Amino acid sequence: MPYDRNWAKVDVDAVPHIAVPPPGPQSRELHERASKHMKGYSSQVRLFPVAFDRGHGVTLTDVDGNTYIDFSSGIYVTSLGHCHPKVTEAVQKATGELMNCHDFTTPIKARLLELLAEVAPGDLGGIQLYDAGTAAVEAGLRICRAATGNLEFISFHKDFHGKTMGAVGLARLDSSQGLRAPGFFLAPRAFCYRCAFRMTHPECDLHCLRYIDTVIKEETAGRVAAIVLEPIQGWAGSTVPPDGYMQALRQFCTERDILLFADEVLTCMARTGRMFCVEHWDVVPDVMTLGKGLGNGFPVTAMLVSDRYKDQVEKISASTSYGGNPMACAAAVASLEVILDEGLVERSAHLGDLLLKRMAEMMERHPLIGDVRGKGCLLGIELVRDRETKEPADAEGHLVYQKAFAKGLAWIPAGNVLRMSPPIIMDDDVALKAMDIIEESIAEVEAEKGYA
Numbered sequence: 001m002p003y004d005r006n007w008a009k010v011d012v013d014a015v016p017h018i019a020v021p022p023p024g025p026q027s028r029e030l031h032e033r034a035s036k037h038m039k040g041y042s043s044q045v046r047l048f049p050v051a052f053d054r055g056h057g058v059t060l061t062d063v064d065g066n067t068y069i070d071f072s073s074g075i076y077v078t079s080l081g082h083c084h085p086k087v088t089e090a091v092q093k094a095t096g097e098l099m100n101c102h103d104f105t106t107p108i109k110a111r112l113l114e115l116l117a118e119v120a121p122g123d124l125g126g127i128q129l130y131d132a133g134t135a136a137v138e139a140g141l142r143i144c145r146a147a148t149g150n151l152e153f154i155s156f157h158k159d160f161h162g163k164t165m166g167a168v169g170l171a172r173l174d175s176s177q178g179l180r181a182p183g184f185f186l187a188p189r190a191f192c193y194r195c196a197f198r199m200t201h202p203e204c205d206l207h208c209l210r211y212i213d214t215v216i217k218e219e220t221a222g223r224v225a226a227i228v229l230e231p232i233q234g235w236a237g238s239t240v241p242p243d244g245y246m247q248a249l250r251q252f253c254t255e256r257d258i259l260l261f262a263d264e265v266l267t268c269m270a271r272t273g274r275m276f277c278v279e280h281w282d283v284v285p286d287v288m289t290l291g292k293g294l295g296n297g298f299p300v301t302a303m304l305v306s307d308r309y310k311d312q313v314e315k316i317s318a319s320t321s322y323g324g325n326p327m328a329c330a331a332a333v334a335s336l337e338v339i340l341d342e343g344l345v346e347r348s349a350h351l352g353d354l355l356l357k358r359m360a361e362m363m364e365r366h367p368l369i370g371d372v373r374g375k376g377c378l379l380g381i382e383l384v385r386d387r388e389t390k391e392p393a394d395a396e397g398h399l400v401y402q403k404a405f406a407k408g409l410a411w412i413p414a415g416n417v418l419r420m421s422p423p424i425i426m427d428d429d430v431a432l433k434a435m436d437i438i439e440e441s442i443a444e445v446e447a448e449k450g451y452a
Contacts, residue, residue, distance in 0.1 A: 003085040005342065008057025012429040015059055016408020016437075017067040024064030027051040043413050044075070047398055048405045055082025058426045060410050069434045071411040073421045076234060076266050076378070079293035079348075080338055081423045087296045090334035094327040101326075103319040108329040115336050116302060119275055122284030126310020128303050129324035133265035133291035134162025136301040140287045141166050141226075142316040144259050147286075147309040150225040154215060156189040157196070158236035159229055161263050170228055187215045189233070190241040193371045193382065194390065201242045209248050216256075226259040226287065227252075231277035234266040237417030238380030240373050246281035253286075259309075265291035265301060266378075270339050270424055273349030273376030280375065298331035300324075339424075348424040351431055352376040355420070358435050366442050367451050368396060379420040381438070392416035396445050403441035409434055 023031070030051040035041070041049075053063045058081050061067045073079055080087065098106065109129070117125045130136045145151055155161070155170040162168070169184035188196035190208045197207050216224060231246065233239040253260040262285035267277035271293055274280055278288070286309065291301035299322075305313065322328070339345060352375055359372035359381060370384030383393040383400065394415045401413040411434075412419040418438065422431055445451075 003089075007085055008081045008423075008425055009427065010057065010059060010430060012427070012433055015067055015430065015433075016069050018406075018408050019065040022062060022064065022066050022406055023048060023050045024062065024066065026063040030063060042075075044072075047413055048402055050405075050410075057081040057083075058423050058430060066408065068405075068408045068410040069430060069437075071409055071420050071422050071434050073293075073377075073423050074297060075292075075412060076271060076421045077292045078297045079269055079271060079377070079424050080296045080335060080344070081425045082297075084296055084335075084338065086338055087298070087331055087334045090330040091298060091327050094330035098326045100322070102321065103324060106326050106329070108326050108333060109324050112324075112329045112333050112336075115333060116290075116304065119336065119340075120288070120304055121276055121279055123307040124284070124288055124304040125307045126305040126313055128313055128318045129328070130301045130303065130320055131299045131322040131325075131328065132162075133289065133301050134164045134167045135320065135323070136265065136289040136291060136303040137162045137167045137170075137228075137263060138164055139303045139316065139318055140261055140263075140289050140305075141228075143303070143305050143309065143312055143318075144226040144261060144287060146312040146315045147305075148225045148257070148259060150223040152183040152185065152220050152224045153226055153228055154185050154187055154212060154220070154224055155228045156230075157186055158189055158191075158239075159233060159263075160235035161228065161230075162265075185215055185219050187212050189236075189239065190245045191233075191239045192242050193239075193373070202244075206242075206245060206248055209245065209252060212252065224256075224258050226261040228261040228263060230263050230266065231280075232267050232272060232375060232378055234378065234419070235414065237382060237414050238374045238378055238419055240375060246278065246283045250283045250285075259286040261285060261287040261289075263289050265289050269293035269335065270345040270348045271376055271421070272374075272378050273345065273352050275339070275345055277375070294335065295328060295331035296335040298328055300328035300332045342425075344424050348376040351422065351424065351426060351428070352379065354428055355379055355422075355431060355435060358432065362435070362439050362442070366439070366446060368393060368442055368446050368449075374420075377420075377422050377424050377426075380414075381418040381420075383416045383418065383442075396449060399445045399448075400438070400441045403444055404437050407437045407441065409437045 031049040169181040363369040371382040385391040397416040
């Protein structure tokens with residue numbers, strides 16, 4: 001059914017709307033009830049425990065009647081806005097026809113597989129569907145081992161790949177998680193603002209990439225199946241690799257018969273101003289995982305593998321109970337069609353250009369801002385106590401997050417990095433108003449903390 005493409009348009013003067021200082025009494029009461037049983041809340045909730053009641057387009061409304069500009073997209077998920085009419089209709093239709101039939105083929109699954117193969121870069125035509133990003137990553141690890149006969153993996157400092165054992169082994173551990181599984185090794189990330197080697201790009205000649213040879217020689221048994229990375233880091237603060245890095249990493253892997261595994265669970269589906277983030281650098285990985293925005297909130301993820309290795313999927317017991325169910329496939333097909341039909345890849349790129357320009361202007365005015373970065377609608381502002389020492393301003397970051405949330409901006413904290421992922425359908429004036437709220441909150445913290 002056709003729908004009004006202005007369905008999510010809002011009066012910029014009407015949002016945000018704060019009826020009761022948040023978190024309001026009903027939010028607090030509901031959160032207290034829930035937290036008696038639910039444990040392990042994210043920092044988003046711990047810092048600002050509102051209880052949301054509904055969402056529409058680019059706004060969220062809590063149980064106390066406060067309406068917020070959504071600058072989180074449900075943490076990179078609802079890229080098309082809340083309750084997109086085409087996605088909603090597709091899921092409703094699917095629930096009335098067939099909810100699950102394990103991994104048997106259905107018409108909507110066949111359509112999704114064909115559509116993903118059509119839009120995916122290069123020859124990534126082998127596909128398996130899952131219900132969580134970490135499940136897709138685990139499948140990707142198994143396919144890398146099956147395809148190469150090797151057992152080891154190299155990933156990067158502060159990347160995030162999920163919360164199951166293998167995925168956690170690719171990332172930072174703390175004492176609560178025990179030991180890293182055998183065969184998992186980490187190397188410094190290509191992050192020029194905080195270079196682990198204290199070098200400067202491009203004079204460094206991508207020393208961080210060449211250092212991976214040292215990791216292979218000194219730490220591994222020489223049986224590396226794949227190098228795994230987020231093309232742009234999300235949890236770690238929207239860090240973007242320097243020019244030439246991804247192309248050089250692709251060549252590095254090819255020369256050493258190591259697979260390149262791009263975890264695009266967070267960066268896919270136009271989030272960064274390309275359908276897939278690797279397309280910024282014209283790089284085709286051997287394995288790629290998708291999620292978050294793929295179903296615009298419905299739990300659907302995918303693992304894609306090069307045609308050269310797709311027959312290896314048969315070796316890893318790849319099927320799942322929920323992956324590829326008709327509801328999930330319907331949500332993903334509808335989401336992909338909206339992105340393609342409405343030019344939302346270009347829309348995301350436009351918003352990124354607009355907001356990065358505004359963030360750069362803010363940096364000139366505010367000494368608390370040390371760096372601004374990102375692509376498309378995956379953005380970050382790094383707060384530092386001193387631009388020379390780059391000491392992270394964690395406490396200040398939490399304060400800015402809380403102040404902006406209280407003013408009506410629902411978004412994402414990451415310590416001293418303010419993370420922003422607005423829905424890619426957001427209008428310019430609403431996005432700029434959100435930045436006004438952020439700048440106002442930064443100015444208030446600077447005044448309170450005595451920044452010049």
